[in-house]
Amino acid sequence: MTTFEAILLTIVTASTPLLIAALGELVTERSGVLNLGVEGMMAMGAACSFAAAVTFDSTLLGVAAGMMAGALMAALFALLVLGFAANQTGSGLALTILGLGLSGLIGAPFVGARRDPIAPVDIPGLSDIPVVGRLFFEQDLFVYASLALTILVAIYLVKTRSGLTLRSIGENHTSANALGLPVRQVRFWAILFGGACAGLAGAYLALVYTRFWSPGMTAGRGWIALALVVFAAWRPAWVLVGAYIFGAATVLQLHAQAAQFGVPSQVLSAVPYLATIIALLLLSIRHGRAIGAPGSLGVPFVPDR
Amino acid sequence: MRFELTPRTNASTMMRVFASVAAFITAFLIAGFVIWLMGRSPIAAFDVYVLQPLSDPWSLQELIVKATPMALIAIGLSYCFRANLWNIGAEGQYVIGAVLGSWIALKTHGMDAGFWVLPLMLLLGIIGGALWGLIPAFLKTRFGVNEILTSLMLVYVAQLTLDYLVRGPWRDPKGFNFPQSVTFDPAATLPPILEAGRVHYGAVFAAIAVLVTAVILGRTLFGYRLKLTGDAPRAARFAGFSSKATTLAVFAISGGLAGLAGISEVSGQIGQLQPSISPGYGFTAITVAFLGRLNPIGILVASLVVALTFIGGESAQIMLKLPLDLTQAFQGILLMCVLAADAMVSYRIRLAARGGGQ
DSSP states (O other): OOHHHHHHHHHHHHHHHHHHHHHHHHHHHHTTOOOTTHHHHHHHHHHHHHHHHHHHTOHHHHHHHHHHHHHHHHHHHHIIIIISOOOHHHHHHHHHHHHHHHHHHHHGGGTTOOOOOOOOEEOTTGGGSTTHHHHHHEEOHHHHHHHHHHHHHHHHHHHSHHHHHHHHHHHOHHHHHHTTOOHHHHHHHHHHHHHHHHHHHHHHIIIIISSSOOTTTTTTHHHHHHHHHHHTTTOHHHHHHHHHHHHHHHHHHHHHHHHTOSSOHHHHHTHHHHHHHHHHHHHHHHHOTTTTOOTTTTOOOOOOO | OEEEEEEOSOOOHHHHHHHHHHHHHHHHHHHHHHHHHTTSOHHHHHIIIIIHHHTOHHHHHHHHHHHHHHHHHHHHHHHHHHTTOOOOOHHHHHHHHHHHHHHHHHHTTTTTOOTTHHHHHHHHHHHHHHHHHHHHHHHHHHHOOOHHHHHHHHHHHHHHHHHHHHHTTTSOTTSTTOSOOOOOOGGGSOOBSSTTOSOBTHHHHHHHHHHHHHHHHHHSHHHHHHHHHHHOHHHHHHTTOOHHHHHHHHHHHHHHHHHHHHHHHIIIIIOSOOSOOOSSHHHHHHHHHHHTTTOHHHHHHHHHHHHHHHHHHHHHHHHSOOOTHHHHHHHHHHHHHHHHHHHHHHEEEEEEOSOSOO
16 A cells, blocks of 8 residues: 555545534534534543443444443433523533543543454455545445435435424424424434434544544544534535545644654644634635524524413 | 423522522532442542632632632623623633733843833733634624634644744753743742732732623623623614624633733743643633623632632542542533523423423
């Protein structure tokens, strides 16, 4: 494998968690709920998946535990914003703070442990195509799953009746409620889906990307996933594009750091964060404010019986 | 099972104060349960976390030292949150304030410079924080970029800037290669209020910020304008209040206060720059602002209460071997309880058996 191929492969690995987390948040936001707790749910997913994978020596159980942890955190958020109609921004921040703290507690006994790499799944024949073959057809299962998820979410939102319901609730919850649509029920499942995805993204970080646990290992990826949803104007296909651009930016700055061409490493480390700001800025300049944003996004919903 | 919410029309101030207290007690019960789950005694933890710090004069001073930056930052955030603007990057504004202010301290190091050094440092601290805060505000007013994400991303950039400086150009050449700056001269050190005491003048700044803010919010047109912008943006526009000017103003104020907190902490408490100059004060201040119900006096009380969890967390780590992350988890639980209590003041919430439509 050439260096070039290796770089392309790591880009895929760096992009996948962003893609998974952002797709989950996209569904949550399309239902009209802004969950700023992605970073916390992701951290919990990483800690719980790693703890479970090491304890039971099973990647599968680890992944399940990560998704469960993310969904449980999301359920807590749902209780606050749906049950109590609490402020969504505040509740999301609380979820992030709680998730980062709690993940530290859960992960503490597992600092220093390592997991073996996960074997890539080879699609026979196709993986023999030079460059592209290895890139697209010899990845781990998560990568395929994340691509399938992108397509499924896109189909769900646009082609299914349930997806239409979800979107109309996100667009205007008062009208949707008047039409008799189960606003809080749909939102509950959308929030849970977002949490499970964030948990899965965290599991991917801990079990595939780093293969160890360290506190704060999510390093703002949850926030970047949130930015990706805005960047993608709430469309799944653009989340895919955005995730890979950001994954590439992350990997290339790491290689630039290793190459040591005189730029301080901190400047390069800042690249993904600055890129996020610049991407949001360019988008706003081109399209005006927040195009594609669901109409009821972030607004507390109180049913008038 | 479903929740039924009925808006309350008669929510009193007493109820709001009671809600904060109730939220705090609930958070303590949940944290106690978590500690019990971890196989430790919640009562011993409560003793170490709360009773011991409160019964020891040294840690009472420490309480004020820790509450100072959080009170300053949270007071600033209350301006933003009242106007329904979400500055969650106070941690970055705190760091940049500290960096810009410290620049003077490092430039004048060993020069035996005069009394002007300290005021200039504080001023630059405020300016640095305000400018860093104005970046997301400007991006929002000029281009409509979401301020939540940009202000947060700038936290990472600020921390990396500090990291670069203390490992690179600002590293103490005689510091055995440790990533830290030289120790500030006495002229660049914020003195303690009482001789030999630990509480520095930052506490005075916090007290002033509380008083000034109480007057501004309660007695001036600007205070009314913030409230109107947050509660009824359309009405605010009809009244001729520019939402752009408000956005820039509140971000400058909250950034400036965070910057003041940063430079006060570095020059009054730490005494030099190092890679980490905050245990997350900028984020915890968000909890403080909500716990204090965005009210200046409330924030003052809340900052002391939350400072207690920091000190308690440190001693619990030493005495009970409870991890420091427990403090952060507790702060998250606390913020959730406060938000839930908030909702209970605004709505009468009833659990009903499933049945009927929504």
